[in-house]
Each structure stands twice: as C-alpha cells, then as structure tokens.
Amino acid sequence: MIQVDEKGFYGKFGGAYIPEMLYPNVEELRENWEALVASPSYQEEFQQLLRDFVGRPTPLYFAARLSETFGAKIYLKREDLCHTGAHKVNNTVGQIILAKKLGKKRIIAETGAGQHGVATATVCALMGMDCTIYMGELDIKRQRPNVERMRILGAKVVPAVSGSKTLKDATNEAMRAWIADPVGTHYIIGSVVGPHPYPEMVARFQSVISEEIKWQLKAKEGRENPDLVIACVGGGSNAAGAFYHYYNEPAVRLIAAEAAGLGIHSGKSAATSVLGTPGILHGSKTLVMQTEDGQVIEPHSISAGLDYPGIGPVHAHLHAVGRAEFVGVEDEDAMKAGILLSRTEGIIPAIETAHAIHALNQITFNPNDLIVINLSGRGDKDLETYIQWGNY
Amino acid sequence: MNRIDYLFQTKKERVLSIYVTAGFPNLEDTLPVMEAIQAAGADIIELGIPYSDPIADGPTIQESNTQALENGMSIKTLFSQLLGFRAKIHVPVILMGYLNPIMQFGVVEFCKKCKQVGIDGLILPDLPMSQYLEEYKALFEEYGLFISFLISPQTSEKRIREVDEHSSGFIYMVSSHAITGAKSAISKEQEVYFERVAGMNLNHPRLIGFGISDAATFQLASRYSQGAIIGSALIKHIAYSLDLNKDIHAFIKGVLTPE
Ligand SMILES: Cc1ncc(COP(=O)(O)O)c(C=O)c1O
Numbered sequence: 001m002i003q004v005d006e007k008g009f010y011g012k013f014g015g016a017y018i019p020e021m022l023y024p025n026v027e028e029l030r031e032n033w034e035a036l037v038a039s040p041s042y043q044e045e046f047q048q049l050l051r052d053f054v055g056r057p058t059p060l061y062f063a064a065r066l067s068e069t070f071g072a073k074i075y076l077k078r079e080d081l082c083h084t085g086a087h088k089v090n091n092t093v094g095q096i097i098l099a100k101k102l103g104k105k106r107i108i109a110e111t112g113a114g115q116h117g118v119a120t121a122t123v124c125a126l127m128g129m130d131c132t133i134y135m136g137e138l139d140i141k142r143q144r145p146n147v148e149r150m151r152i153l154g155a156k157v158v159p160a161v162s163g164s165k166t167l168k169d170a171t172n173e174a175m176r177a178w179i180a181d182p183v184g185t186h187y188i189i190g191s192v193v194g195p196h197p198y199p200e201m202v203a204r205f206q207s208v209i210s211e212e213i214k215w216q217l218k219a220k221e222g223r224e225n226p227d228l229v230i231a232c233v234g235g236g237s238n239a240a241g242a243f244y245h246y247y248n249e250p251a252v253r254l255i256a257a258e259a260a261g262l263g264i265h266s267g268k269s270a271a272t273s274v275l276g277t278p279g280i281l282h283g284s285k286t287l288v289m290q291t292e293d294g295q296v297i298e299p300h301s302i303s304a305g306l307d308y309p310g311i312g313p314v315h316a317h318l319h320a321v322g323r324a325e326f327v328g329v330e331d332e333d334a335m336k337a338g339i340l341l342s343r344t345e346g347i348i349p350a351i352e353t354a355h356a357i358h359a360l361n362q363i364t365f366n367p368n369d370l371i372v373i374n375l376s377g378r379g380d381k382d383l384e385t386y387i388q389w390g391n392y
Numbered sequence: 393m394n395r396i397d398y399l400f401q402t403k404k405e406r407v408l409s410i411y412v413t414a415g416f417p418n419l420e421d422t423l424p425v426m427e428a429i430q431a432a433g434a435d436i437i438e439l440g441i442p443y444s445d446p447i448a449d450g451p452t453i454q455e456s457n458t459q460a461l462e463n464g465m466s467i468k469t470l471f472s473q474l475l476g477f478r479a480k481i482h483v484p485v486i487l488m489g490y491l492n493p494i495m496q497f498g499v500v501e502f503c504k505k506c507k508q509v510g511i512d513g514l515i516l517p518d519l520p521m522s523q524y525l526e527e528y529k530a531l532f533e534e535y536g537l538f539i540s541f542l543i544s545p546q547t548s549e550k551r552i553r554e555v556d557e558h559s560s561g562f563i564y565m566v567s568s569h570a571i572t573g574a575k576s577a578i579s580k581e582q583e584v585y586f587e588r589v590a591g592m593n594l595n596h597p598r599l600i601g602f603g604i605s606d607a608a609t610f611q612l613a614s615r616y617s618q619g620a621i622i623g624s625a626l627i628k629h630i631a632y633s634l635d636l637n638k639d640i641h642a643f644i645k646g647v648l649t650p651e
Contacts (some may be wrong), residue, residue, distance in 0.1 A: 006570065017519065018520065019518055020543060021569070024544075024546040136563050163453075163454070175447045279492045281445070282445075283518070293467065293493055294492045294496030298493040368510065
C-alpha cells in the first residue's frame with residue numbers, strides 16, 4: 001500500500017526535518033489542511049476555479065500518429081492546456097484558497113524555471129494577495145521571460161544569491177523568509193517536496209490529473225486503468241498527480257522519467273534515483289544527490305524544471321519498493337522527442353515533458369498496451385532552448 | 393559531570409557562547425580560533441559544521457560555511473583537527489550542525505568521535521524533537537552528549553515546556569522571527585518575549601541567540617537569561633582578519649565590557 005503515515009513518512013522517506021522556528025508554521029498547516037480542504041466551502045471554490053480559471057478538465061487526447069510511431073495506444077493527458085501552460089497551477093490554486101482560509105496575507109514561493117513562480121503570481125493576482133518569488137540569480141538570467149511574466153502579474157522577484165544561486169538556494173531563501181514572518185505568510189511549495197505535510201498536500205492537489213484520467217479513459221476505452229502511466233519527475237508533482245489514483249493498482253505500470261543530462265554518470269545529470277542516496281533535503285528524508293560528506297550537489301539538466309538534486313519522498317519510496325520504474329533520459333534525446341511530438345501531433349511540449357515522451361524509447365511494452373503520458377506543460381517557455389539547440 | 397552543567401552551576405549570569413564555523417577563515421584556523429575565544433573570556437565554544445544548505449542561518453554564516461567547504465572542511469577533517477584539543481581547551485565545546493552531513497558520516501560513529509575527542513553537546517537545528525526522542529536520545533545519552541533544542545517567539549508555552557523537558561544543558565532561545573545574522577537593536581516586542589519566557593521558571597538555563605552582536609545586546613539579553621550566543625558578528629569581524637588572535641580578543645573584550 002502506497003500511503004503516507006501519520007508523521008508524513010512513505011516507508012523510510014518523508015517526515016519534517018525543520019528548524020524549530022518553522023515548527024509552528026508547519027504544525028498549523030499539518031493540523032488544518034485536510035479538514036479545510038474537505039470542507040464544502042473550500043471544495044466549491046476549488047472546483048469552480050479549476051473549471052473556470054484553470055480550464056479543467058483537461059482533455060485526454062488520443063495521439064493517433066504518436067501511437068502509430070511507437071506501436072501502442074497512446075493517450076496524452078493535456079496539462080499543457082491548463083492556464084499558465086503547465087500542471088503547476090493545480091497546486092497553486094489549491095494552496096492559495098488554503099492560505100486565505102488560514103488568514104494569511106502574503107504568499108512566498110520558490111521557483112527554478114519560473115513555471116511555479118508564474119503559477120503562484122497568477123493566483124496571487126487572482127486573489128489580490130501580496131506575492132514574493134525567490135529565484136536563483138543564475139535562473140533569473142536564464143529565464144528572463146518568466147521573470148517578466150511574474151512582474152507583470154505584480155509579484156516581486158527576489159534573487160537568491162547564496163550557494164549555487166539556483167533552485168535549491170531559492171528554496172532555502174523561501175524557507176528563511178517564512179521563518180522571518182511565520183504568522184502572516186504562507187509558503188506555496190511548488191512540488192511534492194519539503195517537510196510534511198507538503199508532499200502529500202501537493203500530491204493531493206495534483207491528483208485531479210489521475211482522477212480525470214480514470215473517468216476519461218473509462219468513457220473512451222471502457223476501462224479506468226491503462227497499462228502504463230508515464231510522467232517526468234523533477235520534484236515529482238506532475239508524476240505524483242498522474243500516479244496518485246494508480247499507486248495501489250499494481251497492474252498499472254508507473255514510469256518516472258528523470259533527467260539524465262549529458263549522461264547519468266557524466267557528472268552533469270539530475271538522475272536522482274540512480275545518483276541519489278538517502279539524506280535530508282528541504283525538510284524531508286529522501287534520495288539526495290550529495291557528496292560523500294553530505295553536501296548537496298548541483299545537478300544538471302537542459303530543462304530547468306527537472307534540475308533539482310532530490311525527488312519527493314513518495315518517489316523515493318516508489319523507487320525503493322519497486323512500484324515505479326525510473327528511466328534516465330538525456331538532454332539530446334529529450335530535445336529530439338520534443339521535436340517528434342511537435343511534428344507528429346502538432347504539440348510543442350515543455351522540455352521537462354519531452355523527457356516523458358522519450359521514455360517510450362527506453363522501456364518495453366506490448367503492441368496492444370494502453371499508455372497514458374502526462375503532458376505536464378507546453379513548450380512556449382522553452383523556445384529559446386529549442387532555438388539554441390537548433391537541430392530541427 | 394558534563395562541562396555544560398558544571399559551567400551553569402558555577403556561573404549564573406552573563407554566560408557568553410561564541411559560534412564560529414569550523415575551518416574558517418582558513419582550514420587550519422579551527423584550533424587557534426578556539427584558543428583565542430577561550431583566552432578572551434568566552435564561556436562556551438559552539439563549533440559549526442559547515443553545510444551547503446544551512447536554512448536556519450543568514451548570509452554571514454552561510455558564506456562562512458561555503459568558505460569552509462571550499463577550504464576542504466568535512467566532519468572527518470574536523471575530528472582529526474579536534475583530536476587532543478582538550479589539552480588546551482577547558483571550556484564546554486558544542487558542535488552545531490545540520491543533520492544531513494552527520495547522517496552521511498554515520499550518527500553512531502559521530503557520537504563515538506564526539507566522546508573520544510571531548511565534545512560536550514550538540515545543536516542540530518533540523519533534527520525535530522520527536523525524531524530525536526524516537527531515534528537518537530538513547531544514543532546521545534550513551535555518549536554523554538547534551539542536546540539543546542531551540543525555541544522562538546512563536547513557540548507555544550506547551551512546546552517550550554516540552555523543550556525544557558528534553559533539552560540537556562541549556563535551552564537555545566532564538567531572539568526573534570529570524571535566521572542568524574547580526575542585527576543592531578532589540579525591540580520592545582522581543583523584550584516582552586524574553587520576559588515571558590524568563591517568568592516560566594524553566595528547569596534549564598537559557599541562552600539567547602540570533603541578532604546578539606555587541607556589548608549592548610549582550611547586556612540586554614543577559615538581563616532576561618543566563619547569557620547569550622554570538623555568531624555572525626564575530627564571523628564578520630574575522631572574515632578578513634590578518635591577526636585572528638588580536639581581532640578575536642578585541643571583539644570578545646568589547647562584548648564583555650559593560651557599556
Ligand atoms: C512543464 C513542467 N513539467 C514538469 C516539471 C517538473 O516538476 P514536477 O516534477 O514537480 O512535476 C516542471 C517544473 O517546472 C514543469 O514546468
């Protein structure tokens with residue numbers, strides 16, 4: 001049974017390894033989130049926003065030409081059609097209603113590529129809440145259009161100048177900012193990472209993905225369960241959402257596509273399931289890319305959204321118990337898969353998502369298999385990377 | 393008797409604990425810096441184990457961590473530096489570190505080494521008390537290691553009592569909603585919190601840390617507790633020091649001289 005326990009552990013992974021200064025904040029969330037989310041007034045607002053603002057349900061689209069190419073029946077779950085262009089907004093909508101109900105006035109968030117930052121700035125604008133986004137100084141330079149999107153939406157973008165000046169440091173800065181204003185601020189974490197209850201809470205907000213897949217597939221194919229579900233894993237939120245209602249359906253194979261960068265053992269990779277060892281990162285025990293001395297290593301991936309030195313504790317557990325199969329997809333292959341999807345289906349995917357597409361080449365399946373790929377985001381934000389790669 | 397208990401039995405006020413990152417400013421400075429801190433009159437030395445992602449610390453301490461890591465500091469190196477340090481250092485020495493590097497080193501091995509070289513206590517900011525009670529309490533006790541838990545202005549009275557029950561030596565009282573970092577003054581709101589906790593009749597002495605930087609803030613903190621902890625201010629003071637001994641003396645004398 002894949003399930004979080006009382007203390008926030010999935011098997012050996014999870015928990016809340018946080019400084020005491022964060023304890024009251026995290027405790028407040030832990031004690032309240034489930035009851036609040038279950039309340040009718042919450043659900044009414046949440047469902048209405050998912051429908052009218054995000055654009056849910058997103059289509060489950062039969063990809064005929066892609067199916068032909070790979071010799072299987074492939075459906076794409078179109079999270080790329082969500083408002084702001086990725087699944088990230090499912091979580092930010094969920095959390096901002098929670099923050100409002102908890103009486104918070106100010107929102108903070110970390111962002112790597114800027115997708116979660118944009119999704120957060122968007123819901124803050126929607127709710128008229130003050131918004132500060134922490135972003136690595138290097139990422140601010142690399143992701144200029146998203147920085148400006150956040151600013152247009154009224155958010156303040158604060159550079160994280162410590163450490164390696166990327167996503168992990170932005171997360172550190174956001175945690176510090178939360179310590180500095182524990183009463184008025186809510187921290188919207190962008191993936192299934194961080195201290196308990198974040199991993200389970202974010203997964204729950206993203207679980208709408210597999211909830212919809214189930215009834216959509218039933219309508220189209222007469223069955224709720226596909227043979228395989230494939231998703232890319234950075235922190236693991238879109239994967240957790242796509243896997244959620246299949247965790248305990250052993251006949252459904254769960255495939256997690258990680259970023260192998262320039263090659264898993266090239267020293268330029270973010271394939272945490274292979275390179276990571278148990279450790280603590282951003283408040284939970286999980287697989288972490290680290291040195292022998294326990295210092296966190298800066299990963300590499302061509303896609304900023306997969307460029308994280310850990311994975312959510314639920315994925316560390318899925319890996320440990322063999323419930324999910326992890327495949328490492330290299331930069332070059334992901335780019336090629338992005339072009340392939342563009343040419344066969346007329347969909348330019350986010351480069352994160354392109355990793356999931358390429359996983360089709362790295363696993364075995366039967367010709368009659370029914371496969372659902374979670375199309376986590378669209379490629380607009382990645383045009384510059386596509387252009388620089390240039391091989392199309 | 394643990395040196396920390398002995399200290400608080402013999403000294404009830406104006407206890408000064410100085411935090412410094414191990415292997416900073418240079419790798420081999422660990423011991424000379426400790427000697428200078430003791431000679432200048434500090435009562436406790438808190439040695440920081442450098443970490444790449446110290447989330448409870450501000451920019452000054454994080455930079456010193458980064459510097460120490462670049463210098464090549466690791467737990468292994470630290471213990472080799474500390475071997476035999478008790479020949480020179482008699483004040484209590486506490487290791488402050490994040491859990492991850494210690495887990496990778498091996499918690500049992502870490503405790504053994506601590507005892508072997510003569511460490512008195514630990515401060516592990518990201519080890520939750522519940523996890524400590526479940527996994528580590530017996531182990532730390534076996535090796536005679538005290539542990540100080542933190543409280544902050546947001547900590548409930550019930551939780552403060554739990555911290556008091558499970559801490560050994562002293563309680564680390566975080567002065568404000570903040571990460572470490574030298575701030576200039578202490579606000580009225582902070583004083584109210586200091587007074588509230590002082591009135592709780594806790595079993596353990598309290599040291600106030602975060603934002604204590606000079607004689608004035610040390611004196612104020614000492615009015616509401618047994619003393620204070622200074623880190624960032626000293627680190628700033630010695631970051632580019634050409635004469636560590638002299639600069640550390642000047643800094644600590646400055647803090648200890650009433651205004
Ligand atoms: C489109 C897209 N897919 C995937 C990810 C990776 O995040 P996660 O693993 O949490 O889904 C991101 C992160 O920015 C993203 O923008």
